[in-house]
Amino acid sequence: MRFFYMALYLVLAPFLGGLLAGLDRKLSARMQGRKGPPLFQPFYDLFKLFNKQAVVVNNVQDFLVVGFLIFIIFTGCLFFFGGDLLLVFFALTLAGIFYMMSACSANSPYSSMGAQRELMQMMAYEPMVLLVAIGFYVSTGSFSVSDIVRSEISNIAYLPGIFFGFLYILTIKLRKSPFDLSTSHHAHQEMVKGVTTEQSGGILALIELSHWYENVFLMGVVGLFIVNADWRSYLVALPVCFLTYFIEILVDNVFARVKWEVMLKSAWVVTLIAGVINLLILNLI
Amino acid sequence: MSSTSKSPWLLHYDGSSCNGCDIEVLACLTPVYDVERFGVINTGNPKHADIFLITGGINAQNEKVVRQIYDQMPKPKVVVAVGICACNGGIFKECYNILGGVDKVIPVDIYVPGCAARPEAIIDGVVQAVALLEKKRSKYKKEA
Numbered sequence: 001m002r003f004f005y006m007a008l009y010l011v012l013a014p015f016l017g018g019l020l021a022g023l024d025r026k027l028s029a030r031m032q033g034r035k036g037p038p039l040f041q042p043f044y045d046l047f048k049l050f051n052k053q054a055v056v057v058n059n060v061q062d063f064l065v066v067g068f069l070i071f072i073i074f075t076g077c078l079f080f081f082g083g084d085l086l087l088v089f090f091a092l093t094l095a096g097i098f099y100m101m102s103a104c105s106a107n108s109p110y111s112s113m114g115a116q117r118e119l120m121q122m123m124a125y126e127p128m129v130l131l132v133a134i135g136f137y138v139s140t141g142s143f144s145v146s147d148i149v150r151s152e153i154s155n156i157a158y159l160p161g162i163f164f165g166f167l168y169i170l171t172i173k174l175r176k177s178p179f180d181l182s183t184s185h186h187a188h189q190e191m192v193k194g195v196t197t198e199q200s201g202g203i204l205a206l207i208e209l210s211h212w213y214e215n216v217f218l219m220g221v222v223g224l225f226i227v228n229a230d231w232r233s234y235l236v237a238l239p240v241c242f243l244t245y246f247i248e249i250l251v252d253n254v255f256a257r258v259k260w261e262v263m264l265k266s267a268w269v270v271t272l273i274a275g276v277i278n279l280l281i282l283n284l285i
Numbered sequence: 286m287s288s289t290s291k292s293p294w295l296l297h298y299d300g301s302s303c304n305g306c307d308i309e310v311l312a313c314l315t316p317v318y319d320v321e322r323f324g325v326i327n328t329g330n331p332k333h334a335d336i337f338l339i340t341g342g343i344n345a346q347n348e349k350v351v352r353q354i355y356d357q358m359p360k361p362k363v364v365v366a367v368g369i370c371a372c373n374g375g376i377f378k379e380c381y382n383i384l385g386g387v388d389k390v391i392p393v394d395i396y397v398p399g400c401a402a403r404p405e406a407i408i409d410g411v412v413q414a415v416a417l418l419e420k421k422r423s424k425y426k427k428e429a
């Protein structure tokens with residue numbers, strides 16, 4: 001059964017992720033009073049990119065991008081397999097490092113600036129990600145996802161602060177405004193496309209694909225807060241995931257990009273207040 | 286229609302235009318015209334672009350820049366000259382620093398006339414560019 005979930009993720013995540021991206025663009029357009037592209041637009045983009053010439057900057061970059069994809073898939077597979085949450089998040093960080101390094105490897109000021117900002121973003125969200133794992137451990141006594149989903153009541157009851165903190169850093173992880181510093185889905189940034197400036201054709205397509213896998217995994221983590229031993233909790237988790245994504249899109253369209261100091265400070269303050277206090281209270285009771 | 290024609294990404298470069306045409310290009314992205322309906326994205330990055338949209342003529346300074354941007358774009362690619370300045374120099378043709386239209390330095394595929402070119406004309410130009418892109422893609426596939 002666990003292998004079945006893993007296989008399901010492996011096969012379905014690109015479709016789900018692509019649809020989410022399409023929904024994202026459609027909703028964003030609607031919020032801006034436009035009609036927006038078709039729902040399947042991200043898939044057209046992906047196929048087009050695979051059909052384009054990939055201007056190879058250096059061989060290391062291709063290797064690093066493939067590494068990013070593989071480790072993101074590994075992260076998601078491990079998560080849906082019901083593996084150890086700590087290991088899942090470490091794999092996620094490793095994937096992030098690959099992504100950042102791929103930008104670093106190119107000899108372009110824009111992509112190296114993007115890489116630096118990506119590093120800054122990782123610094124901002126990483127403490128909260130760890131707190132999520134610790135929070136689940138304190139509330140359920142296990143790091144293992146398969147144990148967590150079998151808990152009596154939904155973990156969000158114990159971890160509201162940590163859930164909020166995770167939503168906050170989710171904006172960074174999904175590369176949404178106001179925290180889309182390193183690269184942005186929207187046109188024209190002060191440093192071209194940031195991290196992905198030097199990537200083209202099939203390589204860029206692989207990055208898109210990895211992001212789809214990543215987004216589905218992140219929605220899985222959101223769902224993990226909701227699900228419990230009762231199967232009906234899964235029916236609640238799904239709308240919660242969609243609502244979360246909708247809020248992220250709304251936030252994306254409402255806020256302007258902030259400077260990195262604001263991102264770092266606010267993310268850490270939220271981690272400290274929402275996350276740590278939640279943990280303390282949990283330890284006291 | 287294949288995926289190429291459904292996802293044309295633009296690169297907009299301002300040569301020595303008076304900014305009239307640029308405003309019309311940007312107008313295409315607004316809710317009134319909304320070119321994103323056709324999957325068009327205005328990327329700021331030559332390495333992601335399929336269509337090179339250029340306004341204004343070529344002058345002594347941007348000649349190298351235009352050529353470099355063109356070279357950086359991955360194949361298949363199409364160049365669209367927007368506005369009469371980009372087509373042949375237009376009103377600035379006689380200026381001492383102007384070399385002429387965009388086709389003085391890079392091969393231009395589609396000419397969109399007008400001063401300023403209207404958003405409808407620009408969108409029409411882009412649609413024709415997309416058809417051409419499709420042709421170039423099959424040729425590129427054969428070569429590869």
Ligand code: SF4
Nearest residue numbers: 302303305368370400
């Ligand atoms: S064609 Fe007219 S509007 Fe366009 S750049 Fe030239 S002078 Fe300006």
